[in-house]
Amino acid sequence: MKxxxxxxxxxxxxxxxxxxxxxxxxPPAVGGALPDIKLPVPKDSVDKNYLDLGFFGFGSFKVPEIxxxxxxxxxxxxxxxxxQREAPNVNQLYAKIEQNPALKGKIKIIGIxxxxxxxxxxxxxxxxxxxxxxxxxxxxxIHKMVxxxxxxxxxxxxxxxxxSHQVIYSKLGAMExxxxxxxxxxxxxxx
Amino acid sequence: MLLVLLIGTFVLTVSFVPPAYSxxxxxxxxxxxxxxxxxxxxxxRVTVGDRAPDFTLKAVTxxxxxxxxxxxxxxxxxxxxxxxxxxxxxxxxxxxxxxKDIFDQHDAVLLGITVDNIPTLFAWTNQxxxxxxxxxxxxxxxxxxxxxxxxxxxxGISERALFVIDKKGIIRYxxxxxxxxxxxxxxxxxxxEKLK
Numbered sequence: 261m262k263x264x265x266x267x268x269x270x271x272x273x274x275x276x277x278x279x280x281x282x283x284x285x286x287p288p289a290v291g292g293a294l295p296d297i298k299l300p301v302p303k304d305s306v307d308k309n310y311l312d313l314g315f316f317g318f319g320s321f322k323v324p325e326i327x328x329x330x331x332x333x334x335x336x337x338x339x340x341x342x343x344q345r346e347a348p349n350v351n352q353l354y355a356k357i358e359q360n361p362a363l364k365g366k367i368k369i370i371g372i373x374x375x376x377x378x379x380x381x382x383x384x385x386x387x388x389x390x391x392x393x394x395x396x397x398x399x400x401x402i403h404k405m406v407x408x409x410x411x412x413x414x415x416x417x418x419x420x421x422x423x424s425h426q427v428i429y430s431k432l433g434a435m436e437x438x439x440x441x442x443x444x445x446x447x448x449x450x451x
Numbered sequence: 452m453l454l455v456l457l458i459g460t461f462v463l464t465v466s467f468v469p470p471a472y473s474x475x476x477x478x479x480x481x482x483x484x485x486x487x488x489x490x491x492x493x494x495x496r497v498t499v500g501d502r503a504p505d506f507t508l509k510a511v512t513x514x515x516x517x518x519x520x521x522x523x524x525x526x527x528x529x530x531x532x533x534x535x536x537x538x539x540x541x542x543x544x545x546x547x548x549x550x551k552d553i554f555d556q557h558d559a560v561l562l563g564i565t566v567d568n569i570p571t572l573f574a575w576t577n578q579x580x581x582x583x584x585x586x587x588x589x590x591x592x593x594x595x596x597x598x599x600x601x602x603x604x605x606x607g608i609s610e611r612a613l614f615v616i617d618k619k620g621i622i623r624y625x626x627x628x629x630x631x632x633x634x635x636x637x638x639x640x641x642x643x644e645k646l647k
Contacts, residue, residue, distance in 0.1 A: 262579040263550050337474050337475065337542070338549070338636075339542040339543065339545050339546040339633070340474055340475035340476075340477065340542075340545065341475055341477040341545045341548075341580045342475050342476045342477045343475065344545065344548075344549055344580065345580070374474055375474070375542075375633070377635050377636070377637060380546070380635070380636050380637070382547070383549075383550060383553075387549050387550070403474075408474075409474075410474050410475065410476045411474045411475055411476060412476065413573060430583070433457050433476055434476070442641075
């Protein structure tokens, strides 16, 4: 009987080890670090130049390697009605940043499409004329790392001069006001 | 020993969670999660090359829609989804809702069908925004159209199925999809491209 129990426990442990490597974490906490998210370097030269990855301009990169002081990550889905409605507002946020000399180059935006294929991401980008890089997360791997949040979900990540980083904003839901959102996130980032 | 077996079984069960769907905050906490279901559970009654069985169903908007009204005019995509207010279904039609141009480019219309009744479909699809395509209720006689196509499951809901029907009324593509997963948009678009 001991043998049976031992075998069964071994099976459970093995499954847990496998599952724990892919199971959902918690949403990124303010004050903490971003999960170790790897993204492919965009093929599109406009997106690639926007991120200004420098030495990391090939293969994959991590969010803190983006040349910026603050990165705003939107977790979204092409299939999410609220994300569709929010798309023009996020574009407006991008425009306000790019038009402000004090913010341009310091704040950058990326979107990660939970459960979306590259084709679906491209469809969303074209439909809403999204001017910033979007990344596919077809197998929900990144979505699991950020706690399987509902969408749209915004994460603000401050990148320090020494290369370290810190989550300064982590919240579910559409922006109530683009100006207010921008003011809040600028204040929280200490820019 | 029994306790160990029970705990082990519980751990194994909860470990295999389905992928996250219905992520949109639009649905708040109103989505019922049935868990992982048998991928398919019906016997198809049509095949590619068959004439698509005609039907008339009532739409959420009140009008009656017949398949034959598109004959000679439009290609038709029928999207059966299993049930309102469930995870994957709530994440499928909103995607189609932003690609009307793709359907237009292929001279195609989309008909969304579930076995839910009209009031349920009304409340559910309202969360998706203004859908450009008709949403049809196959509620009564329950699942009659789903049964004609052979996509009614043993528990009374339909499969997650896509049928592409050309202007002559001939079925050109069938995808009885794993009910737990959303079909990718590109697979459908590839089939629409074949109609040219």
